[in-house]
Amino acid sequence: MDWQFKPARDHALTPRERLASLKREGGLVSLACHWLWRQVIRFYLRAFHRLSVTGLGNLPEPPFVMVANHASHLDILALAAVLPARYLERVHPIAADDAFFSSFASSVFAAFAVNAFPLKRKAARPKDLALLRARLVEDRLIYILFPEGTRSRDGQMAPFKAGIGALLAASEVPVVPCFLAGAFAALPAHRHLPLPRPLRLSLGKPLSFAQSANDRAGWFAVAQTCESEVRRLEQDRIGLNQTDP
């Protein structure tokens, strides 16, 4: 990256406003916090859930977006933890603002540990989506998205919502479909503490939606393609399990 003589995007915000802003840009302090959090989580996932990954070689260079099934709070942790450390500050899980940014304490945690960006669950504002879209390309970020919109309550994957299409249609940014198996058994939405169940993450080949139309029909098509690719990873995973001796 050539030198850019430009202030932080969040320069005009107060420290409190910064936390839950999509303009947030981290410095050395947040980088150190992300790194510490990553070390703790990687150790935990390895020791407690024996997390295994296939398809890491499918990861493109940033920017890219990871989309996955959502059954547990472990999903964000697992997807972020498998990415190379050099992407540390580029990785932004997109989290529901009502769950992660509801209080000051949770906002500090979401911003400094998880590096999450907030998005309104039901009605994402167009200007928020436009900013997310612009930053993805300009700042070469990595988003982790769960297009089901909420955690599965029965372990089954729900249809993907079209919001993912508004972010990706007609964009050059590649999308990596991901399927995480075992998270529902380990920490479903109704449990408070995790069980020591194994987690297995599969990363699929990157998808491109550069040719998709950036309109409602295009958005639904993008969501559907992402969903079927994630389901395909799920089928592959089941197939793998059945061939296991």
Place this chain on the structure above:
Amino acid sequence: MTIPQTIAPFQNPVTLWIVVGVAAALALGALLIFILGLAGRLSAALRHELWLRLGSWCVLAPLMIVPILLGRSFTIAAVALLGLACYREYARATGLFREHVVSFIVVLGILAVNLAAIDHWYGFFMALAPLGCGFIAVASIPFDRPQGYVQRVGLGIFGFFLFGAGLAHFGYMANDPNYRPLLLMLLLAVGLNDVGAFVIGKSIGGPKLVPHTSPNKTISGALGALVCTTTTVSLLGHAVFAGTALDRAILLIGLGLIVSLAGQLGDLMLSSIKRDIGIKDMGRAIPGHGGILDRFNSLLLVAPASFHYIAYFVGFGLDQPTRIWF
């Protein structure tokens, strides 16, 4: 082993005068806003703005005064924190914060130069200026990314000199047993310098000083502040430096001129940075003031300038143990 704090906080009367004076000024300010508000002489917006500023001062003034009263190490630690906070704002305003390696070295440099001050190790304290400069220049070379090299190194060195090597002189003065009245006098003088330039400039008006850099500053304000600050420093300095080589009218007037000039130039320096980047304030950390740098810009050049002037005639802690830790 620590430097013996032989001088009790209020041994020098100037310390007491300034602390009481600041407290009285804040109380008077509150009373004035309250009375003017009751009399209906202030618009709601202006009243809110004034309360905000006064409220910020009620937090800022103790944050500056209490470490100085507590002791040498507290003072230097407070200066180190101030330097780091200023550098953070500067780096976020210029975009240097995206260059993690350079930024990290600057932060280490600011910590190192303040550690040298706490250690009363003058040789290392001075050596860190060229050494820090060199480290910042070489730090990003192993990453083999020559694009933007001059910009990031230039900004890094500028930041290190302003908020590390330069500002740390303020903390280093605390190695002198008689530092309390001196530091409080400098803080007061720098504050009065700003207020003086503003009030006199507003009431007299006249031609602008450097309109493209700072549109509101006038020549009359600058000269008025020069007179006020020089007078204040000369009178207080006579009490602070009683019985030393600096206690001569001509030398004290010289100190006053240095404080006023360096203070105003520091302010204009920050204005130049802000104009060049195209931002109004350096941050939003202090309600009613903008960023921390918007408040402390005048101190940046006063610290090294007054330090070396005073050191030439009096010296700092020359009878104190040096290299206490290392």
